[in-house]
Amino acid sequence: MIGKCSSCFMIVDGVPNVKTCREPVREGLVVERQRGWVPPAGGVELGGVENRELEADLLVVGGGPAGLSAALKAAEYGLDVVIVDEHLRLGGQLLKQTHKFFGSVELFGGLRGFQIAEEYIRKLESNEKVKVLSQSAVYGVFRGGLVGVVGRGAHYAIRPKSVVGSPGASERYLDFVNNDLPGVIGAGGAQTIMNEFGVKPGERALVVGSGNVGLIVSYQLLQAGVRVEAIVEILPEIGGWFVHAAKVRRYGIPILTRHTLRAVYGNERVEEAEVVEVDERFNPIPGSEKRFEVDLVLLAVGLEPDFRLFAQCGAAMKWSPDLGGPVPLRTSDLETSVRNLYVAGDASGIEEATTAMIEGQIAALSTASKLTDGSRASRAIEEAEKLSKFLWDEYRASPLLARARRGKLSVTVSREEMERIRSLNPSPVSFG
Numbered sequence: 111m112i113g114k115c116s117s118c119f120m121i122v123d124g125v126p127n128v129k130t131c132r133e134p135v136r137e138g139l140v141v142e143r144q145r146g147w148v149p150p151a152g153g154v155e156l157g158g159v160e161n162r163e164l165e166a167d168l169l170v171v172g173g174g175p176a177g178l179s180a181a182l183k184a185a186e187y188g189l190d191v192v193i194v195d196e197h198l199r200l201g202g203q204l205l206k207q208t209h210k211f212f213g214s215v216e217l218f219g220g221l222r223g224f225q226i227a228e229e230y231i232r233k234l235e236s237n238e239k240v241k242v243l244s245q246s247a248v249y250g251v252f253r254g255g256l257v258g259v260v261g262r263g264a265h266y267a268i269r270p271k272s273v274v275g276s277p278g279a280s281e282r283y284l285d286f287v288n289n290d291l292p293g294v295i296g297a298g299g300a301q302t303i304m305n306e307f308g309v310k311p312g313e314r315a316l317v318v319g320s321g322n323v324g325l326i327v328s329y330q331l332l333q334a335g336v337r338v339e340a341i342v343e344i345l346p347e348i349g350g351w352f353v354h355a356a357k358v359r360r361y362g363i364p365i366l367t368r369h370t371l372r373a374v375y376g377n378e379r380v381e382e383a384e385v386v387e388v389d390e391r392f393n394p395i396p397g398s399e400k401r402f403e404v405d406l407v408l409l410a411v412g413l414e415p416d417f418r419l420f421a422q423c424g425a426a427m428k429w430s431p432d433l434g435g436p437v438p439l440r441t442s443d444l445e446t447s448v449r450n451l452y453v454a455g456d457a458s459g460i461e462e463a464t465t466a467m468i469e470g471q472i473a474a475l476s477t478a479s480k481l482t483d484g485s486r487a488s489r490a491i492e493e494a495e496k497l498s499k500f501l502w503d504e505y506r507a508s509p510l511l512a513r514a515r516r517g518k519l520s521v522t523v524s525r526e527e528m529e530r531i532r533s534l535n536p537s538p539v540s541f542g
């Protein structure tokens with residue numbers, strides 16, 4: 111339900127492999143179940159697809175907080191920007207965030223996530239330097255720096271001078287008995303259903319994972335009228351911030367540390383979940399099983415950066431446990447080993463929305479400093495340095511971001527080191 115997997119593929123109006131979590135229902139839509147190999151779409155009018163070519167100073171892939179802020183900043187400096195997002199509307203995860211952000215007014219402190227998205231969308235849609243392609247996916251990058259995008263009724267071949275890649279992250283899944291029963295979903299999926307589309311995802315829930323996403327979603331479930339039976343956490347301590355844990359505890363939701371989900375049971379859909387206590391080696395303790403009568407099991411067991419765009423371009427990558435998985439190496443202005451390809455937001459390592467917005471701006475400013483000249487270029491460099499200093503020395507100084515800070519430091523290299531990496535790993539694609 112966040113557009114990252116193939117679990118919801120169906121045949122829609124004869125077209126196979128449609129992600130139905132991103133397809134709005136409309137009158138007369140024919141939706142068929144898809145199983146295994148799907149024969150070529152017989153009778154579907156594919157000739158109606160228009161081929162368009164576009165050029166841009168900056169292509170932004172992904173319209174979450176990182177991409178939105180990159181697009182707006184680049185437009186402020188007079189760059190021609192194309193921003194592409196697979197979803198119905200721009201906003202990324204912000205669209206489902208109903209809680210207020212912390213921090214200063216410049217960092218949208220006091221606003222709710224979806225309100226921040228609305229503000230960005232208003233500014234971008236009225237900006238003549240920005241072209242928005244929603245319900246459009248970047249599916250590949252080709253030699254010569256040509257980017258392929260498939261949208262509604264159109265195929266685009268975009269030739270950008272630079273790219274900010276901000277495709278976000280995907281949710282991790284867990285192995286347990288019956289994990290494919292309807293009613294088992296990712297926490298982000300539940301957020302999409304209730305916060306974006308206004309549908310109650312179930313009546314009684316069990317949440318697996320006590321990181322911030324698990325804690326926040328549990329509170330949002332309560333607000334939507336869903337009873338949360340418990341939050342289960344395999345580690346001995348709660349993973350998320352104290353403020354979020356305190357909130358759910360105030361409402362009487364037990365957080366069972368050193369517990370894990372072993373199985374779910376049900377006829378056609380989830381009816382019961384079995385939880386078990388674990389020892390210090392994470393082995394189940396026999397006889398400690400507990401059963402919960404629930405129709406919803408939410409997995410909030412971590413996020414993994416969406417690294418595919420960067421890996422496909424041949425960017426030098428590094429696996430970082432602190433950042434949730436493989437991420438591209440980058441310079442302090444977020445340029446990867448593929449010249450003029452930048453990374454920002456969760457794709458640069460799992461962190462949070464405010465740092466995603468700051469990273470998006472730094473990447474855009476670095477592009478602006480190369481594509482403009484004179485006083486504009488120097489202003490871009492100055493602004494990028496100021497933001498970077500604030501990000502590293504003030505914002506990330508918070509102990510809450512210590513892990514992400516450590517991870518991001520471990521994948522940031524000097525410009526000289528990046529030149530050395532480039533000479534050792536020449537990329538098959540280039541932009542600019």
Ligand SMILES: Cc1cc2nc3c(=O)[nH]c(=O)nc-3n(C[C@H](O)[C@H](O)[C@H](O)COP(=O)(O)OP(=O)(O)OC[C@H]3O[C@@H](n4cnc5c(N)ncnc54)[C@H](O)[C@@H]3O)c2cc1C
Binds near residue numbers: 172196197455
């Ligand atoms: C499931 C989930 C739930 C979260 N919940 C919370 C929360 O409750 N509170 C909180 O503070 N933080 C939460 N976060 C963290 C925070 O939202 C993220 O740190 C932040 O949104 C990252 O911003 P981003 O711009 O990098 O990515 P995202 O906001 O994820 O945006 C990425 C965008 O890229 C688009 N995209 C991806 N691939 C392509 C492609 N190939 N072509 C076109 N478009 C593409 C996607 O459609 C999406 O809109 C959550 C994160 C996730 C993944």
